[in-house]
Amino acid sequence: MGEPIIQAENLVKNYGTVAALRGVSFAIEEGEVFGLLGPNGAGKTTTVEILEGMRTADAGRAHVCGLDPEKSGSAYKERIGAVLQSTSLPDKLRVHEAIELFAQFYRQRTDTDQLLRRFQLDEKRDAFYSQLSGGQKQRLALAMALVNDPRVVFLDEPTAGLDPQVRREIYTIIEEMRRERKTVLLTTHYIEEAERLCDRVAIVDYGRVIALGTPRELKGKSAGTTRIEVRLARPMTDGALANLEGVADCREFSGTYILHSRRPPQTIVALVKRLEAEENELHSLEMFSPSLEDVFIELTGRRLRD
Amino acid sequence: MMPNPLTNTWTLTVVRIRLAMRNRAFFFFSLVMPLAFLFFFVPVLAKGRQQWIAYILGAVLTLSVMGSFWGLSVQLVTFREQGILRRFRLAPLGAGPMLASSILSNYLMILPTVAVEILVCRWVFHMRTWGNLWALLVLVTFGSAAFAAFGLIVASTTNTMQETQMINNLIWSGFLFLSGASVPLAVFPPWIQRVAFFVPATYLATGLESATTNLATFGEVAEDVAALAIGILVAFEISRQLFRWEPEAKAPARAKVWALAALVPFLAFGIYENASGKRMARIHHDFAQLSGEMQKAAPPAR
Numbered sequence: 001m002g003e004p005i006i007q008a009e010n011l012v013k014n015y016g017t018v019a020a021l022r023g024v025s026f027a028i029e030e031g032e033v034f035g036l037l038g039p040n041g042a043g044k045t046t047t048v049e050i051l052e053g054m055r056t057a058d059a060g061r062a063h064v065c066g067l068d069p070e071k072s073g074s075a076y077k078e079r080i081g082a083v084l085q086s087t088s089l090p091d092k093l094r095v096h097e098a099i100e101l102f103a104q105f106y107r108q109r110t111d112t113d114q115l116l117r118r119f120q121l122d123e124k125r126d127a128f129y130s131q132l133s134g135g136q137k138q139r140l141a142l143a144m145a146l147v148n149d150p151r152v153v154f155l156d157e158p159t160a161g162l163d164p165q166v167r168r169e170i171y172t173i174i175e176e177m178r179r180e181r182k183t184v185l186l187t188t189h190y191i192e193e194a195e196r197l198c199d200r201v202a203i204v205d206y207g208r209v210i211a212l213g214t215p216r217e218l219k220g221k222s223a224g225t226t227r228i229e230v231r232l233a234r235p236m237t238d239g240a241l242a243n244l245e246g247v248a249d250c251r252e253f254s255g256t257y258i259l260h261s262r263r264p265p266q267t268i269v270a271l272v273k274r275l276e277a278e279e280n281e282l283h284s285l286e287m288f289s290p291s292l293e294d295v296f297i298e299l300t301g302r303r304l305r306d
Numbered sequence: 307m308m309p310n311p312l313t314n315t316w317t318l319t320v321v322r323i324r325l326a327m328r329n330r331a332f333f334f335f336s337l338v339m340p341l342a343f344l345f346f347f348v349p350v351l352a353k354g355r356q357q358w359i360a361y362i363l364g365a366v367l368t369l370s371v372m373g374s375f376w377g378l379s380v381q382l383v384t385f386r387e388q389g390i391l392r393r394f395r396l397a398p399l400g401a402g403p404m405l406a407s408s409i410l411s412n413y414l415m416i417l418p419t420v421a422v423e424i425l426v427c428r429w430v431f432h433m434r435t436w437g438n439l440w441a442l443l444v445l446v447t448f449g450s451a452a453f454a455a456f457g458l459i460v461a462s463t464t465n466t467m468q469e470t471q472m473i474n475n476l477i478w479s480g481f482l483f484l485s486g487a488s489v490p491l492a493v494f495p496p497w498i499q500r501v502a503f504f505v506p507a508t509y510l511a512t513g514l515e516s517a518t519t520n521l522a523t524f525g526e527v528a529e530d531v532a533a534l535a536i537g538i539l540v541a542f543e544i545s546r547q548l549f550r551w552e553p554e555a556k557a558p559a560r561a562k563v564w565a566l567a568a569l570v571p572f573l574a575f576g577i578y579e580n581a582s583g584k585r586m587a588r589i590h591h592d593f594a595q596l597s598g599e600m601q602k603a604a605p606p607a608r
Contacts, residue, residue, distance in 0.1 A: 054395060054552075074398035082396050088389040092328040097321065104317045105309050105397040144393075 003066070005030040005152060005183050006051060011060035013046050013207075020046045022207040023060070028200075030151075031181040033174065035198035037188055037292060039304050043207040044187035045085055048156050051185065052082050064152055078106055081145035082154040087137065091130035095121050098129065099143055106148035119143040119173070135166030142173055153177060155186045159193060171197060189304055191293045203296055210299050219290045221298070225249075225260040227288040228267060232257070233281035240278075244270040253303050260294065311403050318407030319414070326415055335377070336419050340370045344423060348431045356434055357519055357596055361490075363427045363437070364515035368487040370419050371449040371514075372507055374412045375481070376474055379457035382408065383470045386461075391551045401549035405542065409454040416450045437518040441527050445517060448534040449510040455541035456506065456568065462548035463557045463565045481507035486515065492593035499586060504569075504576030509533040512589060519592055529575075529585075536571040544568050 004027035013021040021043045028034045036044040049055040051062050053069035053076055062069055067076045089098055096116060103109045116122040119139040124132065132140065138158060145153055155174070159167040167190075174197050177184050188194055194201045195215045203211040203218070211218055225248050230241075236257070242250035246263030261267040264287060275282055288294075296304050309317075326332045343366050352358035385391050394404065420442070427433040460477070464470040482488050484498065485507035491499050502508045513530030516522035524531075548561045579585045 052396065054392075074400075077396065077398040080396075084389075084392060084396070086389060087393055089393065090325050090385075090390060092325050093321070097324070101317065101321050102397055105314055105399050107308055 002030065004028055005065060006034070006185060007061075007063040008047065008051065009061040009063075011047060011050055011057045011062060013043075013050065013055065013058050020207055021050075021057070021060075024204070024207065024209055025060075026202050026209060026212060028183060028185060030183050031178075032199045033178050033184040033186060033197055035186045035188060035194040035201040036204050037191070037194045037198075037201050037296075037304070038204035039189055039302070042204040044204055045156055046207075047204070048082075048154050048185060048187055052080065052154050053077070078108065078148060079150055080152045080154065081148060081150035083138075083141045083145045083156060083158050085156040085160070087141040087144075089129045089140075091128060093129050094126050095129070095132070095140055096125040098140060099147060102144050103147040108148050110147055110149045112147070115143045115146060120169075135162055135169070138162060138166070138170065139173075142170070150182070152183045152185070155184060157187055157189070159188070159190065167193075191291050191304065194292055201292065203292070203299065205296075205300050211295060215292060218292055218295045221295055224262050225290060225294070226262075226264045227290065227294050228259040228261055228264060228271075229284075229286045229288070230257045230259070230271065231255060231283040231285075232275070233283060236274075236278070236280065240274065241271070244274065246270075249298065251297065251301065258297065258303075260298075309398070311400065311406075314399055314403040315406045315410065318403055319411045322407055322411035323415060326411070332377075332415075335373065336370070336415065337422065340366050340419060340423055341426065343369065344426055344431075348427070352431070354432075359427055359431050359433045360435070360437065360518040361515060361592075361596055363423065363433065364518040365487055365511070366423055367420060367442070367446065367514045367518070368449075368485070368507070368511045369482075370416060370423065371446055371510060372453050372478075372481055372487065374409075374416065374450045374454040375457040375460075376478065377457070378408050378412055378454045379461040379464075379470055379474055380467070382458060382461035383464065383467050386550065387467060387553050389553055392553070395551040401546050401551075405455075405458055405545055405549065408458060409451050409542070412454045413447065413450045416446065420446050435521060438521045438523055441517040441522055441524045442514065444524055444531055445510065445513045445527060445534070448531050448538065449514070452506065452534040452537040452541065453510070455538050455545060458545035459541055459548065459565045459568055462545050462550060463561045465556050480505060484508070485511040486589065487511040490593050490596070491589050499589070500580050503579040503585060504572055506533070506537055506569075506572050509572075509575070512585065512592075515592060516588065519595070529579075533572065533575045536575075537568070540571055541568045 006028035009025050011021050011024040024043065024047050036047060038044050046055060050057045051064055051069055056070055065079045069076055096112065099112045099115055103112055116125050119142060121136065121139055121143060124136060142158065159170050174184060186197060198215060200214050201218060202209045241247065241257055241259060244267050246261040246267040247259050248262055249260040251258050259267060293304055344362065347362050348359055352362055424436065428436060460470060460473055464473055484502045484505045487507060491502050509530040513527040516527055544564055544567060548557065548564060550557065
């Protein structure tokens with residue numbers, strides 16, 4: 001393995017008395033799609049913005065493409081592309097004008113017509129920014145991030161708030177970036193996004209990386225357990241479900257009991273018997289194979305979207 | 307063409323002009339309103355008197371040029387609050403081209419307005435002279451850049467649109483009433499006339515009025531131009547230093563102290579003008595001519 005293209009070493013950032021980052025470290029190889037997965041407020045955006053050169057870390061070191069993002073100015077910006085958590089442009093700027101405008105700031109430029117076609121914006125090329133849908137605006141933001149054919153692309157929650165169809169379109173675009181061997185740092189709080197797109201994932205919580213590895217490695221930490229989510233008519237007494245056969249772990253989140261079971265069939269039979277004995281009713285029961293959500297629950301005791 | 311600060315400034319200038327052309331409010335404030343002033347005040351006040359038409363033209367030109375102050379500060383704060391500047395920050399683009407393009411696009415858009423105002427006075431109100439066009443062009447050029455740069459300082463030192471509007475109103479009132487742009491300085495008590503020499507707008511207003519009423523040459527308005535030119539340099543550098551891309555980045559208290567430094571050149575010019583008395587004499591001479599024309603046109607006393 002060569003020198004990492006992105007390196008974050010012990011990044012610390014405080015906003016007044018709030019510690020946003022408490023020593024975030026990771027390294028990303030060239031051509032990797034790397035995910036920062038965590039709930040809102042975990043420190044994902046702060047980390048990315050330090051790496052983009054938009055914020056200054058209080059302590060620690062950041063290096064991207066061998067440069068210090070904060071100190072390297074234009075030379076650094078020529079090498080990166082980024083989609084901010086929320087992109088805004090003047091309402092009366094046309095789609096093709098936005099791409100052409102940003103392309104003109106760079107030495108290396110991608111053909112703007114090609115970008116319009118690739119991001120399915122050619123039919124909207126003369127539309128004003130204010131006339132675009134949320135998905136179209138996000139596709140434009142992605143196109144603008146690629147106007148300089150960057151080596152490294154930062155995507156800060158690129159699919160947040162978009163409907164599932166648009167989200168899938170954006171997944172396809174990110175998969176294309178991977179095929180082009182671009183290094184992508186993606187932040188998300190969507191489990192499926194991290195699992196589908198990322199070669200490696202760092203799970204972030206309260207300004208710290210609490211787990212790091214490939215999605216398979218991370219899920220391996222929950223190996224052998226199946227997640228069973230049940231909703232009941234009445235709440236159960238403390239510990240009643242945790243003692244069911246096969247249950248390794250049981251937590252309750254807003255009325256939903258999440259059981260991690262090593263022997264799901266036996267757990268379900270025991271659950272039904274227990275409910276009958278207590279004259280309780282089962283409203284719903286769903287089973288899931290281990291996911292990054294389970295890893296997060298095991299590590300933090302909370303769900304990602306809490 | 308490889309990008310550099312100059313090409314980036316020009317790229318942004320073109321886009322800014324394009325955006326302004328798509329904005330109806332721009333046409334209202336930059337063309338309709340100044341023309342409305344001309345069409346209202348020239349028939350009401352000038353009543354065909356040549357010196358008065360020229361004087362009102364000077365005042366309306368001053369208002370058009372000073373308008374740069376309002377427009378640019380509001381636009382910059384809007385862009386910052388909406389997060390538009392953040393996106394530009396990701397590009398290899400410094401604060402300099404961002405600010406310079408505001409000033410340049412504003413200047414290029416003022417020129418047609420100025421031309422229309424002069425043409426209307428000449429063709430509709432039958433003003434016999436063009437004024438000194440060379441002096442007018444230089445004053446409009448330096449004036450628009452100076453007032454745009456003052457506006458950018460306000461944008462860089464205020465945190466919200468509400469604060470920007472409040473400070474703009476305050477400063478604008480000073481510019482409007484203490485410069486001779488709305489009321490001739492000569493009618494004020496002497497101490498206000500002396501204070502006026504510390505107000506940047508005075509140099510624009512008296513310069514433009516001299517160029518329209520007395521056909522003042524470039525040499526005769528050189529001091530006005532020098533004051534505005536120094537104002538541009540100081541104000542531009544201060545606004546560049548205080549520039550903020552981020553909506554949540556608040557202006558530190560010391561920024562407001564820095565902003566006051568933009569007034570230092572006018573403090574120096576004010577002291578000089580008060581000591582020399584030349585400007586005071588010029589203002590009174592110009593006003594005497596206006597009053598003389600008024601008396602000539604007044605009905606005889608019974």
